[in-house]
Amino acid sequence: MSGPNTNYDPVEVSALDPANVDAAVQDALSAIAAAASLDDLKAVRIAHQGEKSPLALANREIGALPPSAKAEAGKRVGQARGRVGQALTARQAELEAERDERILVEERVDVTVPALRREPGARHPIELVAQRLVDAFVGMGWEVAEGPELESEWLNFDALNLGPDHPARQMQDTFFLDPVDSGLVLRTQTSPVQIRTMLEKEPPIYIVAPGKVFRTDDLDATHTPVFHQIECLAIDKGLTMAHLRGALDAFVRIMFGEETRTRVRANYFPFTEPSMETDFLCFACHGEETWGSAEPCRTCGGSGWIELGGSGMVNRKVLRTCGIDPDVYSGFAFGLGIERALQLRHGVQGMHEIVEGDVRFSQQFGMGV
């Protein structure tokens, strides 16, 4: 390092010569512009901004100048270093941006290769359809009731006004248990849940009862010995068939869309009096009658309507059996097969795929329908 320059001779301090300072700046700027990579730029930074760079050396000489010359020289060198510093920063940003962009390109992968390392699971659509119906009714203020599948004969038949000699009892092909006088059967309907509820709970009662039921039918395209029903029971003061119809309408709208219309007609069920059969307008052909034509509608069979299921006002005998005063309370009940709802709503053609347990069947439906 030079000592204090007592004998001021500006000419001898060539590093501070304006031309030299400019040259150093120009050198630095060209080197910065020429730096092709962040590493190059790092070397340029050391060479032109480092402790041994021309401008740093020039800066050191300022201290030795007489006070009258210090200000001018200091300003000149400071501006020069500022220009170099700005250029470095700008180039640094440019090169970083270039690098970042390049990395993104280099890191490209093909995201269309398989990503699922484990096949996802699925719920069975029968359960999902049941949940959907249940949820809709729960949303309207109903509650869910359940009961055993192996049930007392009395609860499955007698209490429902199906005495031992009733013709309707023969229509239901029942699985009896051994010994046959055990008074136990595999329930043929979810209706015993209604009886249990009425025996255990004071009205008002608004319940929906989904569940598995059993009949001695061999498996074919339309029958299965084990299937699922969902039934609704309402017991309250002042309920009429109009309320029954209202509940049925809600039911079909939930399942088949807001536009679904119903028609009702008389039918017979021992559990109810009066009884009612409900049809809803076929959603496939929209009620076009195609009976006897060469291509009758495959969804409704050509009648334009689809049978929903039986319903009616709970028979007074049944209310009495359950200890409910039929002069105070009235109620209605209705039900339908969940398999049928699944078939209709999701275009399931036969019964086999519903019951066989082939994983492909459930997997079509995922976790909710």
Add this chain to the structure above:
Amino acid sequence: MRMPLSWLAEYTDLAPGARGADVAASLVRVGLEEEDLHGGDITGPLVVGRVLSFELEPQKNGKTIRWCTVDVGQNGQMLTEGKHQEIVCGAHNFEVGDLVVCVLPGAVLPGGFAIAARKTYGHVSNGMICAEDEIGLGHDHEGIIVLSRLLGEEKAATVQPGDDAIALLGLGEETVETNVTPDRGYCFSVRGLAREYWHAQGSPEGGYRDPADVAAPPATAGGYPVELKENSPIDGNDGCDRYVARIVRGIDPTRPSPAWMSKRLTQMGMRPISLAVDVTNYVMLAVGQPLHAFDVDRLSGSIVVRRARVGEKLTTLDDVERTLHADDLLITDGGEQPLAIAGVMGGASSEVTDATTDVLIEAAHFDPTTVARSSRRHRLVTEASKRFERGVDPKVTAAAAQLAVDLLVEHGGGTVDDGVTDVDRTTERTAYLLDVTEPARIVGVDYPRERVVGILRDLGCRVDESGEGADETHVLVTPPSWRPDLVDAPDYAEEVARIDGYNNIPSITPTPSDGRGLTHEQKARRVVADALAGAGLTEVLSYPFVSEELADQLMLPADDDRRAAVRLANPLSEERPLLRTSVLASLVDTLRRNVARGHKDVAIYELGLVFRPGGPLGTAPIPGVAARPDAGTLEQLYAAVPAQPRRAGILATGQAEQAGWWGPGRAADWSDMVAAVQTAAAALAVPVVVANDPGHAPWHPGRCARITLADGTLVGHAGELHPKVIAALDLPARTVAAEFDVDVLVAASAEPVQARAFSTFPPAMTDIALLVATDVAAADVEAALRSGAGDSLESVVLFDVYEGERIEAGHRSLAYRLTFRAADRTLTTDEVNGFRDAAVAAAATATGAVQR
């Protein structure tokens, strides 16, 4: 029940231009569901043909067709250039010489099938020989129609090749088939259906002509002696409360039934047999009263109606010898020889034959319950039993007998005996005091009083508006004799709604006020099902029927509760008479089916009830239904129903994770099953404990986890199946399985989770390696570490297990990472080391672990 439109038109006026579909639609409106439409949509030529010859021609597709030459008479030959018709036929149920039904080119069959000569199986076939279903006569497609079988030999002898088969079989007119519900026995007759059709038209004045409205003579002396002996009425009802017997003598047994009658019987789906039998069937179809014809010469004493004696036998018309039951009601000859099971079927011994000249017509009224029981007991459902068990009009009896007598006299040339037997013990129905506002209250439609009364009168009820009890809102109603189902207000309300029109009922959405949503149990069950599906398992459903051998195949010990299975008295298959006691028991079939269909990687589960009586089945009482059973009886009833816990079963085979660009796959193993149960428990935030269980079938003794709640309550088991079980059930090697009690998890999650405070200070981690004997369970080591580590322990993770040369034989090294964190400060290294040493010391004491 079928009904040709022409027959309907005899009893009521058809709406102008009404076709079958219109009649069916009218009947639907009043609650009679349509089953089918037959006939009416066929255009000829459809003619009778006689098979002259046929040649058997085997085909490439494995079928053998018959190349037939058929005489179709003059009419037919006009269409076949004077030759006999040549037809290809696939059926084999006919012989040369049989009379058949041929459809010829130019005809159109039901469904719009136009018939033309066409080339098939190397021949030009001029039409076809028809089966029942092809011409809308029935549903039978087993073979083609052979007229001698369809119409009876006698009738068939009167037809010629070339005769118009449309007229012969009544196909020119439409026949409506309706489904009759059990409460409408009267609709098992054209009389009843016509009445309903008339109601559907608005019951116009004079528009209904009752076929039973005939003059029948009252009982006289000199009728055939009949005795009704009742010694054990069922529910207080006599087995027979009315018996009419009429005798027609001197019938010419060679006389056939008139063509119109044969045609109608065919249209109704019945086979004409002989005049006497045809007449009884025809009258039954017309007015709903089953009749029986006895050969008078084969009777020796009076007719005695009585209950059967134990051990008594009768060979019925279907040639089956039946052992009778004390509740069976019999028609007997002189009180001894049984002639018929009343209302069900006659016996062979008194049957009318082709030599019968003197016929006794029985028109009786039998108790529905008696007939229903006999029909069920003998598995004998007949046209008669169907009607009696649904209730036959007790006032139509004499008229029905008279109609039969008239037909036998007219068409058989017989003469009727003057003596008329009519033992009548029927009682008059009593009037019901009906509140005329009740239908409105039940149905929700404001029916005026006049409307209610008007409808009831149209239905045939007697409505007394001034008798005792009648006032502005009450009337006395006596139902017609053919409506035993009309008893109280709801019955009448249904009739009013039905005739007024169900579609007039408005729709009002009910609004329950206090619904509390799903119960915890119902929600928790969904959580478990969703968690298992979320873990990659697919939900399936299986039938709960299992075989007797299954308990052995699953290697269940002799005293295992799961061997106590409920047995079905009438299983669908004798090979599967038991109900499952575990879900796995039926789920194995589903796994096998999936594997058989080529799915190599299968992971399935099912949530369902299992049947666990825990011993012999109890007996559930059958109380009366007149009132609520008493508390004790209900308790007995509920207690007799065996326990049915809800369990989840899981099975997996093949890869749990697939091989792919990321590397190799991973086979499903025991740990996936333990994890599945833990996943279900975690979904409900229920802590569970896993232990090795070397002795639980059907699992591998060395690869079975017993999973319990913290308090020791058993949740279930998980692991790999026993190799012998896998072999016995023909499952893929290394199949893994789990089964757990969903109810236990659900109950354990009932209380709301209480949140723990957690520390925001930094954690301190320290790793240890412990040398333990191989028979020490990792779960025990972890429990000991936890117990010794103190309150600051946050987690213990087993991150490596090593067994091999570098350590002592019979031992393994377990590497744990312990994480500590204090609630109120950053822990020092000394503190952490102290906790670690205490944890290791506890593990050493409990399991003999040595720190490496």
